[in-house]
Amino acid sequence: MDIPGPEPCPDGGAAAVAAAGGLHTYQLRLHAAHGPVVRFPLPGAEEAVSIADPVLLEATAGLDERPRRLFAFLDPLFETGNLQVMPAHEHTPWRRQVLSVLTGRRSHERHFAAFTALATELADRWDEQADGGPVRLLDDLAALSLRMICRYALGGDAADPDRVVAAFEAVLAEHLGRLYPDPDHGPAAAPAAGAQEALAHLRATVDQAVRGHRAGGRTDAGDLIGTLVEAGASPARIRDTVMAVLLAAHHTTGTAVAWTLYLLGHHPGAARRVADELDLVLGDRPAPDHADLRRLEYLRMTIDESMRLYPPGPYGARETTGPLTVGGYRIPAGTTVFYPFWAVHLNPDHWPEPEVFRPERFTSEEAARRPALAHLPFGLGPRACPGAALAMTEAELVLAVLLKRFRFHPVPGHRVRPVERFVLRPADGLPMTVRRRTAEHGPGGVPGPDHPAG
Numbered sequence: 225m226d227i228p229g230p231e232p233c234p235d236g237g238a239a240a241v242a243a244a245g246g247l248h249t250y251q252l253r254l255h256a257a258h259g260p261v262v263r264f265p266l267p268g269a270e271e272a273v274s275i276a277d278p279v280l281l282e283a284t285a286g287l288d289e290r291p292r293r294l295f296a297f298l299d300p301l302f303e304t305g306n307l308q309v310m311p312a313h314e315h316t317p318w319r320r321q322v323l324s325v326l327t328g329r330r331s332h333e334r335h336f337a338a339f340t341a342l343a344t345e346l347a348d349r350w351d352e353q354a355d356g357g358p359v360r361l362l363d364d365l366a367a368l369s370l371r372m373i374c375r376y377a378l379g380g381d382a383a384d385p386d387r388v389v390a391a392f393e394a395v396l397a398e399h400l401g402r403l404y405p406d407p408d409h410g411p412a413a414a415p416a417a418g419a420q421e422a423l424a425h426l427r428a429t430v431d432q433a434v435r436g437h438r439a440g441g442r443t444d445a446g447d448l449i450g451t452l453v454e455a456g457a458s459p460a461r462i463r464d465t466v467m468a469v470l471l472a473a474h475h476t477t478g479t480a481v482a483w484t485l486y487l488l489g490h491h492p493g494a495a496r497r498v499a500d501e502l503d504l505v506l507g508d509r510p511a512p513d514h515a516d517l518r519r520l521e522y523l524r525m526t527i528d529e530s531m532r533l534y535p536p537g538p539y540g541a542r543e544t545t546g547p548l549t550v551g552g553y554r555i556p557a558g559t560t561v562f563y564p565f566w567a568v569h570l571n572p573d574h575w576p577e578p579e580v581f582r583p584e585r586f587t588s589e590e591a592a593r594r595p596a597l598a599h600l601p602f603g604l605g606p607r608a609c610p611g612a613a614l615a616m617t618e619a620e621l622v623l624a625v626l627l628k629r630f631r632f633h634p635v636p637g638h639r640v641r642p643v644e645r646f647v648l649r650p651a652d653g654l655p656m657t658v659r660r661r662t663a664e665h666g667p668g669g670v671p672g673p674d675h676p677a678g
Contacts, residue, residue, distance in 0.1 A: 227273060227553045229254070229263035237265035248538035248644040251276070251564035260571075261551050266560070269294060272541075273555055274562040276571060278597035280551045281604065284561055285597070287542035288312040288606040291560045294541055298471075301395070301423070303460040307468040312606070319610055321455055322465065325448045327613045329514075334447070336514045338375050339618060342368060343625040344511060350630065354660045358635050360653035362482040365622070369478030370470075372618055377448055377466045378433050388429055391422035392470055430463045473611055476536045477618045479647045480601075482654050484530040484623060486640065487581050489632040489656055494583055498523055499661065502628045512624045520620060523627075525586040527619055531601035533581060538566040538648040540603050565600045566648065574598045633657040 230240065244250035247266075251274055254262045260277035269291055275281050295308040310318065325331050346368050353359055367389070374388050398419035430449070437450045448469065452462045488495040505519045506512055512520070540563040548555040555561065570578040574594050575585070584590065597604055602612035609615070634656060641651040 225552055225554075227261055227263035227555075228258040230258075230265075232265055236267040236270070238267050241266075246644045248566055248642070248648060251539060251562065251567050252570070255564065255567045261553050269541075269560040272560040272562050273550075273553075274564050274567075275550060276564050276567040277551070278568055278571070278574060278595040278600075281563065281568070281597045282595075283548065283550045284542065284563075285605045287544065287561060288315065289543045289545055290607060291541055291543045294560070301467055301471070302464045303427075304458070304464050307464055316606070318465070319606070321451060321457075322448075322469070323610050325451050326469075326611045331447075332614060332617045333514050335376050336617075336621070339372050339621055340511050340625070342371050342375065343622045346622075347510075347625050347629050350626075350658050351660070354630065354658050357657075358655035359658050361485055361632075361656050362478065362650055362654040365478035365482045366475045367478070368622065369476065369481075369618070370474055372477065373470055373473040376614070377469050378429065379447065379449065388426065391425045391429075392474070394419050394422035395426065396471070396474055426467065427463045430466045431459060434459060434462055469611065472609060473615065475647050475649065476609075476611075477615050477622070479534075479536050479649050480527065480531055480615070480619050481622050481626075482650065483534040484527055484619070485626070485632045485656065486634075486650070486654055487530050487533065488526065488627070489634050491581055494526060494581070495627075495631060498526055498623075498627055499631075502624060506624070506628060510625065510628055512621065514617075516624075517617065517620045520624060522583065523620060523623060524616070525583040527616070527623065528586040528599065528601070529581060529583040532569045532575070532585070532599055533579070534642060534648050535565045535569060535601045536647045537601075537603065537609075538644055539564050540607070542605075542607065563600065563604065565603075568598065568600055571598070629661060630658050631661055633659065 230237075233240065241247050241250045244253055254264055254274060255276040260275065260280060262274045262276075264272055264274065266272045275284065289312055290309045292306075292309045295306060298308055299306050307318070346364060350359060350364075370389050370392065371385065374385060374392065378385075378388065433449050434453060437447075437453050449462060449466070452465060457465070488498065501520060501522045505516055517524075542561045542563070544555055544557050544559045544561060546557045548559075548561075569575065572578050575598070591599075602609035602615070638655060640654065642648050643651045
């Protein structure tokens with residue numbers, strides 16, 4: 225049985241993707257027109273298959289290879305080979321080492337005070353701007369996210385953390401410019417000298433941290449560099465691993481938090497319920513302890529629903545190493561299989577009124593009624609995001625600090641436009657008005673009718 229899809233085209237599908245506004249929206253159109261399994265041309269992949277049904281996705285969950293051509297733009301970032309496309313036999317032990325740190329409660333607790341201080345610094349800055357003009361949420365939250373992951377990956381060993389953050393932003397801008405070239409300036413040129421210098425500074429900073437760990441014998445289950453040193457990883461592999469962690473987390477948490485604040489700003493009833501929960505759990509404290517996070521159940525449901533409507537990564541990709549049958553369709557070896565997370569999250573067969581913001585979808589009772597792969601904000605299978613637990617800890621903490629102090633309101637007349645720039649982000653920095661909760665009518669403000677996310 226032939227897989228349905230659009231007709232082949234001479235440009236490999238580039239014009240169709242551009243006309244849709246990006247691959248994230250093109251996939252929505254493909255599945256609306258052709259069903260849950262779609263064949264389509266894609267530059268860099270020749271032909272790809274996209275699967276938007278969570279039940280059918282189960283047949284692909286074991287795929288453990290990524291298509292190299294789609295990630296080739298990151299090759300210059302790594303010394304020991306592009307970790308994004310590491311072969312499965314190398315990826316499995318590397319992932320096990322990284323997971324031993326990133327998923328551990330001890331790791332999260334070890335950095336929680338530093339994360340809280342960084343989130344509080346942002347809240348203090350916004351407090352000075354509260355009740356004034358709009359704040360560009362994404363800009364500040366992305367910077368916070370990067371500072372948090374730099375603090376996490378490098379510990380307290382970076383002599384100049386602001387320079388580390390600036391260096392990574394320069395490197396990231398250079399490499400993302402290769403993935404999203406400016407049509408007015410043609411193909412990307414060789415890496416700029418500034419980006420090369422920034423990359424050298426990042427690697428030197430990691431080397432300095434490694435020397436500190438070896439000299440002091442400092443390693444525990446919550447220390448990324450120390451764990452890699454203890455495991456005997458080479459200096460180059462340690463540098464590459466730190467870069468991979470920074471890359472994976474660079475804007476993920478900040479983007480998820482920004483979308484959550486945007487949606488709560490449009491849904492006063494949900495915002496009031498989050499505020500009431502924070503008051504109940506925290507009392508007069510301005511920030512949670514690590515143990516408080518498990519009690520913030522509605523806050524977590526709110527984040528889950530935000531990441532359903534606006535998944536930080538709108539899609540993923542794998543490559544088949546042998547023939548695969550999905551829903552009666554035969555997919556040959558060497559095919560690029562796309563996971564269109566955004567389309568899965570908006571699948572009306574599993575999400576009634578899929579474009580409506582409704583955190584109550586994530587009660588344990590509601591979740592038990594859905595297929596396991598209906599919600600995939602961090603991917604699936606052996607290449608799923610290893611930092612998912614850390615990202616959720618950071619997001620819950622930052623939201624708790626901000627929503628304990630502020631309410632967020634949309635700028636009249638502003639309409640958000642999601643764009644894909646490695647993450648699914650608002651196109652314009654997401655301006656919103658920030659107001660102190662004490663200035664409102666009650667801690668959670670005045671309730672209002674909920675409406676679709678838009």
